Amino acid sequence: MPPRILVVDDEAPMRELLRIILEAEGYHVAEASTLSEAHAQLHRNRFDLVVCDIYLPDGNGLELIRTARQNNQETPFVVITAHTTPAQAITALREGAVDYLSKPFDVEVLKAVVGKHLAPAAPQPVAFFGFLGQAPSLWPILQRLPQVARSDATVLITGESGTGKELLARAIHAASPRAAAPFVPVNCGALPEPLLESELFGHARGAFTGAVREKKGLFLEAHGGTLFLDEVGELPLTMQVKLLRALQERRIRPVGDNREIEVDVRIIAATNRDLEKLLKEGQFREDLYYRLNVIHLHVPPLRERREDIPELARHFVSRACNRLKLPTKQIHRDVMAVLENYPWPGNVRELENIMERAVALEPSSVITLSALPTTLLGQGEMAPSSGPVRLPEGGLDVEAHLHELRREYMRQALARTGGVQKEAAKLLRMSYRAFRYHVAKYKLVED
Structure with a gap:
């Protein structure tokens, strides 16, 4: 959908001129001749830019900017007026205008100013308490993170190994009301079942051979904070039962002890395994799955x-x-x-x-x-798809050879896609940015 612009001016010929210029640039244009009409338009519709005269029959155009800012509307305003003084320009910019033009204005300057403020902003890397990302595939997570952090609900993070699941869990904890309390991670797949039960719930003195003193478990270590259960898909079924009870009752029983201890922890679990598949195979309890999967966040792979x-x-x-x-x-x-x-x-x-x-x-x-x-x-680099790789007797310049290989594969990909660079980049599993860089470097467009 084309960007929407509201033109506010009391002179009909000026509104018509602006409409003709802006619609020729591909924008959708709405009009208002008074301050009250402009207020009504902004109340009913969302605009990407407002081009506004200062002096209107029923008030000052700067009032429109003030009202928009008071209502937390971030719509950019470009002010146009025939009565230009430096003081007016400064006032308009202080009120929140992004630019200022005086009548009569140069049409090309107007196009440039409007285009500048409607150009899509380059996405900025998001650093949510240490979790970096700006890719569209991460947006479903990034948009929800503040709300997820404020909540106390259990979170299940899925994704391939190495995607940053623990980093995401730490970011959620750091942004949560529990941030001042401990974040305690435990790898559920790294310990045998008897040790894991003792690690999670603790044990009483003499509970088993070698238990010479009482041990406080990780649930108690994380009291008031967050317990991160990494690789939760590796839990044995008997441990799944005990974990489920602890989550439901919010109480734990140390190994070899008759006491039950209340705990206050938020659980964030993570796995690189397909838990739904494990459910069907009978390797993961359905009730525990639904207890953990209150909020589900999937971290996409780096590719x-x-x-x-x-x-x-x-x-x-x-x-x-x-x-x-x-x-x-x-x-x-x-x-x-x-x-x-x-x-x-x-x-x-x-x-x-x-x-x-x-x-x-x-x-x-x-x-x-x-x-x-x-x-x-x-x-x-794109390596040869068939045949043995042999080093010539006299050796070779490997960097030049690799660059020539890349150039040839890129030339063929462009030929196959009719010169469409995005499609050619997909054929070679290259990012569009890297492909464009090498197209320019190898002068492939000229070819």
């Missing part, structure tokens, strides 16, 4: 959120440099293109490890291809 790779890579490089007390290193654009092009089977965790390795191995202030592992370069 589905390639827009986040540059910001995440820079974040990991900066963090590694700070830890090693080094000046922050930059990332060469060829390296960034490889990062954006790699399938990332290990997801965000793999990216973090590779950037930390690159910081340690790169002697210069800019991370270059030589600091990346060969496995990354082999899959980041």
Whole structure:
């Protein structure tokens, strides 16, 4: 749908002129001749921009801006008037106008001003208490995070290994009313059942061989805060029963003890397994599943959120440099293109490890291809699909060879898609941004 603009001016010829100019640019235009008409239009409809005269028959156009701001409307206002003084311009901008034009105005200047304020803003990386992301595939999570954090409901986070499920859980805790209390993680798949029960619920002295003293369990450690149950899909069925009872009753019974202890914890669980499939196979209890799955957040794999790779890579490089007390290193654009092009089977965790390795191995202030592992370069570039790879007797310039391979595959992809770069990028599993960069680098459009 085209952007909607409201034109407010008491002169009919001026409104008509503005309508003709703006509709020719593809905008949808509505009109108002008075302040009251403009108020009514803004009350009934949503506009992407308002072009407003200051002097109107029933009041000052700046009142329209004040009212909009008081009603928390963020619609940008461009003020146009024949009575221009520096004081008026300053006043209009202070009231919240984004620009100021004087009559008679240059048509091209008007188009430029309107276009500037209606151009889609580049998405900014969201850092929700340490959880970074801006990709459209993350929006369903990012939009809900503030409400999820304020709630005390149980959360189930799903996603492949390494996607940042624990980081998301920590972000929810940090933004919650429980932030001052502990965040206690436990890996449900890392401990055998007897030890896991003792870890979660604690044990009494003498409960079993080696229990020489009473132990406080992780439920009590997290009292008032958040208990993060990672890899909850690995829980044995008998432990699932005991966990379900603790969640329902909000009480725990330490191993070997007859006492029941009240606990106040919020549960966030995570798994990389398909719990619904485990339900059908009888490996996960249905009642526990519904107890955990009150709020479900699915973290997409990194290959589905390639827009986040540059910001995440820079974040990991900066963090590694700070830890090693080094000046922050930059990332060469060829390296960034490889990062954006790699399938990332290990997801965000793999990216973090590779950037930390690159910081340690790169002697210069800019991370270059030589600091990346060969496995990354082999899959980041399009390798031959068949036949053995043989090194010529006299050797070769591997960087030039890889670049030539990429250029040839890109040329063929463009030919196959009739020059449509987005479709060609999909054929090569490349991000559109990386594809455009190499199209310009190799002058493929000219070809």
